[in-house]
Amino acid sequence: MTSIKQELRHASKATREDVFGKVITYCCVAVIAVLVISILYFIASRGIATFTVNHVSLWSFISQTSWNPGLLDAHGQPQIGALAMMVTSFTVTILAAIIATPFALAVALYMTEIAPNRGARILQPVIELLVGIPSVVYGFIGLTVVVPYIRHLFGGTGMGILAGTLVLFVMILPTVTTLSVDALNALPGYLRDASLALGATRWQTIHKVLLRAATPRLLTAVIFGMARAFGEALAVQMVIGNAVLMPHGLVTPTATLTSQLTTQIGNTVMGTLPNNALWSLALVLLVMSLIFNLLIRFIGKRGQLS
Amino acid sequence: MSMLTTENLHLYYGQKEALKGIDLAFEAQTMTALVGPSGCGKSTLLRCFNRMNDQVSNAKITGSIWFDRENVNGPAISLVTLRQKIGMVFQQPNPFPFSVYDNVAYGLRLAHSLPKAVIDERVETALKQAAVWDEVKDHLTENAMGFSGGQQQRICIARLLAVLPKVILLDEPTSALDPISSAKIEATLMQLKRDYTIIIVTHNLQQAARISDRTVFMLDGNVIESGPTQTLFMTPENQQTSDYLNGKFG
Numbered sequence: 165m166t167s168i169k170q171e172l173r174h175a176s177k178a179t180r181e182d183v184f185g186k187v188i189t190y191c192c193v194a195v196i197a198v199l200v201i202s203i204l205y206f207i208a209s210r211g212i213a214t215f216t217v218n219h220v221s222l223w224s225f226i227s228q229t230s231w232n233p234g235l236l237d238a239h240g241q242p243q244i245g246a247l248a249m250m251v252t253s254f255t256v257t258i259l260a261a262i263i264a265t266p267f268a269l270a271v272a273l274y275m276t277e278i279a280p281n282r283g284a285r286i287l288q289p290v291i292e293l294l295v296g297i298p299s300v301v302y303g304f305i306g307l308t309v310v311v312p313y314i315r316h317l318f319g320g321t322g323m324g325i326l327a328g329t330l331v332l333f334v335m336i337l338p339t340v341t342t343l344s345v346d347a348l349n350a351l352p353g354y355l356r357d358a359s360l361a362l363g364a365t366r367w368q369t370i371h372k373v374l375l376r377a378a379t380p381r382l383l384t385a386v387i388f389g390m391a392r393a394f395g396e397a398l399a400v401q402m403v404i405g406n407a408v409l410m411p412h413g414l415v416t417p418t419a420t421l422t423s424q425l426t427t428q429i430g431n432t433v434m435g436t437l438p439n440n441a442l443w444s445l446a447l448v449l450l451v452m453s454l455i456f457n458l459l460i461r462f463i464g465k466r467g468q469l470s
Numbered sequence: 471m472s473m474l475t476t477e478n479l480h481l482y483y484g485q486k487e488a489l490k491g492i493d494l495a496f497e498a499q500t501m502t503a504l505v506g507p508s509g510c511g512k513s514t515l516l517r518c519f520n521r522m523n524d525q526v527s528n529a530k531i532t533g534s535i536w537f538d539r540e541n542v543n544g545p546a547i548s549l550v551t552l553r554q555k556i557g558m559v560f561q562q563p564n565p566f567p568f569s570v571y572d573n574v575a576y577g578l579r580l581a582h583s584l585p586k587a588v589i590d591e592r593v594e595t596a597l598k599q600a601a602v603w604d605e606v607k608d609h610l611t612e613n614a615m616g617f618s619g620g621q622q623q624r625i626c627i628a629r630l631l632a633v634l635p636k637v638i639l640l641d642e643p644t645s646a647l648d649p650i651s652s653a654k655i656e657a658t659l660m661q662l663k664r665d666y667t668i669i670i671v672t673h674n675l676q677q678a679a680r681i682s683d684r685t686v687f688m689l690d691g692n693v694i695e696s697g698p699t700q701t702l703f704m705t706p707e708n709q710q711t712s713d714y715l716n717g718k719f720g
Contacts, residue, residue, distance in 0.1 A: 354564035361520060361560075362577040362630060363553035372576070377567050
């Protein structure tokens with residue numbers, strides 16, 4: 165009697181291990197949560213300082229195109245207009261997504277529908293290789309191959325949105341492809357059977373059933389690619405031209421939010437207006453990536469409902 | 471007149487022989503049940519009629535299937551037309567994640583661009599034939615996945631009726647459904663067999679006895695016995711048929 169009672173009241177070794185594991189897990193989660201919150205707080209406090217401490221108007225920040233944080237203009241106001249960089253960032257992102265999507269879809273369909281065995285066996289390593297190439301290599305290829313070619317075709321320096329778009333297109337292609345493959349593989353096989361059994365050809369099945377059913381997850385794939393393109397700094401910085409000017413076409417030198425950050429952050433002193441202005445750019449990047457994330461979640465939820 | 475006839479039909483999955491020479495005739499406006507234990511080849515046989523076995527890369531078929539004097543396995547056959555003439559209902563209800571209307575109109579929109587009015591009318595007729603119209607008529611734009619399993623299965627039946635088939639193949643259409651939904655599907659099928667040739671694979675012997683006109687008993691890739699359902703169930707000629715019907719194996 166007593167021995168069973170004692171045993172029942174005594175925590176077993178497995179229970180103690182369970183508690184131990186739980187404690188470790190919670191500690192790790194807490195550390196990461198603190199890290200994320202600190203980063204958010206740091207960027208936000210620095211980024212907002214431009215407007216609260218240095219009294220730059222938020223409106224001129226998002227609507228002006230002259231960027232020269234170290235100098236004052238004729239009215240004694242610092243020249244902090246980020247519009248040109250925002251326009252360029254969005255343009256390269258959207259163009260890269262528009263170019264990459266059809267290629268990514270074609271490759272994904274080839275790997276899942278047209279030649280699932282052979283296609284996946286050959287293309288999977290290729291895509292993984294593309295992911296593994298460092299962005300500086302992409303930028304270097306862009307600088308030595310793409311930029312001279314554009315210069316030859318259109319004149320000028322060759323640097324600008326077009327060069328940035330082409331480099332980003334190759335960089336986000338594997339991301340969009342991999343996620344599209346996942347989206348198509350997640351479709352239940354019975355959709356395919358149902359469509360074929362109604363007399364649909366393979367192509368009709370792909371574009372009328374599979375692509376339509378996978379649309380929410382395919383959109384998520386494209387937005388993931390856009391988030392990556394929006395945040396990419398190094399490769400873009402090497403081919404964009406790094407002149408903070410409103411782009412007048414696809415081949416004029418300009419700058420993105422990220423390229424301006426990477427080129428200038430080493431040239432400013434912490435706590436000064438030029439430094440704070442750069443943090444404001446970082447804040448814009450952070451807010452945008454948050455919006456991309458929310459979009460992905462929103463679309464994912466809608467996809468589950470249907 | 472026989473709607474479908476098989477002649478010495480063999481099917482191999484790689485080295486394994488799944489169908490070992492099937493000779494059967496399926497009458498028009500008749501419901502034939504294929505029964506037998508799991509793995510006896512009844513679903514495989516069903517999938518030969520609309521060439522769904524083409525999807526299986528290592529399947530090899532010899533022999534012929536005559537559908538209105540045309541060999542289904544012949545090189546000249548149009549798979550698209552064949553599958554419109556011989557429709558299939560699967561074990562799991564498999565509507566597309568689209569609206570009810572788009573599901574039923576799917577097959578119609580594949581072939582040619584019909585006027586909207588014609589599609590509307592065919593969709594309504596098909597849903598009425600499948601005895602699901604009253605339940606979905608006010609929800610035609612809602613996602614078909616939101617309906618119950620039984621309703622989904624009848625939407626799938628309507629989807630194939632809309633392309634005006636001659637033959638309907640059903641692969642255990644009620645095995646994933648509750649008894650009430652199953653009864654509704656059975657009632658629907660009883661209506662449909664007046665106009666269509668129906669072949670139904672079922673594990674449920676009572677179901678076969680209730681709704682089919684003829685029954686085929688298969689075992690290990692062979693047809694053991696076939697005949698009118700009444701005769702086969704009451705006075706089976708073969709001892710194996712008798713044993714199976716009496717629950718001695720399977």
